[in-house]
Every structure is written in structure tokens, then in C-alpha cells.
Amino acid sequence: MNPKEKIIVPLDVPSFEDAIALLDKLPEVTFWKVGLELFTSSGSQILEVLKSREKRIFLDLKFHDIPNTVAGACRSAARYGVDLLTIHATNGRDGLKAAAEAVQQGANQTGVTPPKVIAITLLTSISSRQLAFDLRVPLELPEYTLEMALMAKSSGLDGAVCSPQEAKQLRESCGDDFLLVCPGVRxxxxxxxxxxxxxxxxxxxxxxxxxxxxxxxxxxxxxxxxAWEKICEELSNFG
Known part of the structure; x- marks a missing residue:
């Protein structure tokens, strides 16, 4: 994969107008993330612009609800023709399976390629201490993220979002075909x-x-x- 295709740049801005301005500043970026803030303010309008510019789309809405509701949301999101879609692994096995089935249904209804469904293992803003003392999870952080990823894989999901610090363990345990999307990269x-x-x-x-x-x-x-070019160059030198 071309190093430029590995980088997803978030459109973490409050308005449609701000998003367009950022797109214009970075015309060479091929893969953009649309999260809760922008999608809530602009709806599918920004997705239509990205598609018209032939960009790939990571729709990062992190769905988390009962299985039936998550399935409905995934079915609707799949109709947009996005490339990646996120849901929380803590939806549980039933919710994850429902999501995997729903994206196929939604994509078939509009004749688009179904998005890859990616599970959020644990937000990268949460530390080991917060996991233990705030969320009261008895597992060590690496063990917890691995368990979430393995459940997602066995439920039919395509990959996981994880900290890069957990990527090696997840890659070894989940195999080469399991997509790993890593925020927290600096x-x-x-x-x-x-x-x-x-x-x-x-x-x-x-x-x-x-x-x-x-x-x-x-x-x-x-x-x-x-800045974009500098990071691409670093990745090219590594490759």
C-alpha cells in the first residue's frame, strides 16, 4: 500500500464550511475521517462532497446501543457507500453480529460495496489507571483490548480500532486479514x-x-x- 493511502486525516471541525476549507488545504489526502461533531452538524452532505472528490471515507460514529438499534444504524450508514464504519466492541457479541449482517443488507439495497465494520476496543484517551479505577475493569489494558478484538473477529467484523501500542499483539492474535486502525499516532x-x-x-x-x-x-x-508531506516521507523511508 502506498504510504499516503495508510494515513486517515480527521475532519474534526464543527461545520460543513470548515470541512470544505480543510479539504481544499489538503487536496492530496485520499482518506478522510468524519466523526460525530461534523456528521451531527452537516449530516450526509459532507459524505456526498467527499464521494464527489473521489475520496475514501471513514465514518467514525462509534455506534453503541441495543442490537436492533445498532443494526438499523449500520444498515442506514452502509447506504452512503463509506469505506470504514465503527461500532463499540462493548455492544457485545449479539450487537456485533447484528451490525455485520446489517451493513451487507444496507449496501445491497443501494448497490454499493459494504463498508468494513471496525470495532472500538478501547478509546486511546483512556489510560490503564482509568480502565481499572474509573471503569472498574479487572483485566490489564492489553488483555482487555485483545479480548475485545477477538470477540469482534469471531462475530464477523473486519477489524478493530486500537492504540498502536496494542497493535502488535492484536496482529499476532487476529491474523493478517484483520484490519487495524490506529489513532494516537504522533x-x-x-x-x-x-x-x-x-x-x-x-x-x-x-x-x-x-x-x-x-x-x-x-x-x-x-x-x-x-506536515502531511513530511509524514508521508517518513513512512516512505520506512517502507
Whole structure:
């Protein structure tokens, strides 16, 4: 895979107009993430623009509800023709299976390719201490994320979102066909922000990540295009 195709840039902006401005600043980016903030403000309008510009789309809405509701949401989302779609692994096995079936149904209804359904194992903003003391989960963080990923795989999902620090373990346990999408990726020259578990882009790819979600080091840079090119060059040198 071309290094440029491995990087997903988030459209983490509050409005449709801001999203268009960011798209125009980074015309070479091929894969964009649309999350809760932008989708809530602009709806499917931004997805239509991305499709018209022949961009790939990661619809990161992190569905979490009872199985029937999650299935309905996934069925509707699949009709947009997006490439990746997220749901929380904590939906449980029934919810994950329902989601996997629903995206096929939704895509068939509109004649588009079904999205890859990716499970959120654990938000990268959550530390080991928070997992134990705030969420009261008795497992160690690496063990917990592995259990979530294995459940997602056995339920028919295509991959998982995980910290790059857990990518190597998940790759070894879940196999080469299981997609790993890693946020919390920060170049050495960038600030970590609110991410607790980070790797550099080359470290993340070396650990088994298929896709890297890299936002503020690019979008908040004084010159976003130069920052994008710098990361692409780092990945090219690694490859």
C-alpha cells in the first residue's frame, strides 16, 4: 500500500464550511475521517462532497446501543457507500453480529460495496489507571483490548480500532486479514494532546497497523500540506 493511502486525516471541525476549507488545504489526502461533531452538524452532505472528490471515507460514529438499534444504524450508514464504519466492541457479541449482517443488507439495497465494520476496543484517551479505577475493569489494558478484538473477529467484523501500542499483539492474535486502525499516532515533532497511548507513524506501521489516524499534527500545523508531506516521507523511508 502506498504510504499516503495508510494515513486517515480527521475532519474534526464543527461545520460543513470548515470541512470544505480543510479539504481544499489538503487536496492530496485520499482518506478522510468524519466523526460525530461534523456528521451531527452537516449530516450526509459532507459524505456526498467527499464521494464527489473521489475520496475514501471513514465514518467514525462509534455506534453503541441495543442490537436492533445498532443494526438499523449500520444498515442506514452502509447506504452512503463509506469505506470504514465503527461500532463499540462493548455492544457485545449479539450487537456485533447484528451490525455485520446489517451493513451487507444496507449496501445491497443501494448497490454499493459494504463498508468494513471496525470495532472500538478501547478509546486511546483512556489510560490503564482509568480502565481499572474509573471503569472498574479487572483485566490489564492489553488483555482487555485483545479480548475485545477477538470477540469482534469471531462475530464477523473486519477489524478493530486500537492504540498502536496494542497493535502488535492484536496482529499476532487476529491474523493478517484483520484490519487495524490506529489513532494516537504522533510524529516525534508533534505534541501528544489528549492521547495517552501513542506511537510514531513508523512505529505504528511496524507494529502491524493498516491505517493511521493522524489529525492535529497535520490539521493544526501552520502549513498542513507540508506536515502531511513530511509524514508521508517518513513512512516512505520506512517502507
Amino acid at each position: 510524529p516525534d515533532w508533534a505534541e501528544k494532546g489528549d492521547q495517552k497511548r501513542t506511537f510514531t507513524p513508523t512505529e505504528a506501521v511496524k507494529s502491524g497497523a493498516n491505517y493511521l489516524v493522524i489529525g492535529r499534527p497535520i490539521t493544526a500545523a501552520k502549513e498542513p500540506q507540508l
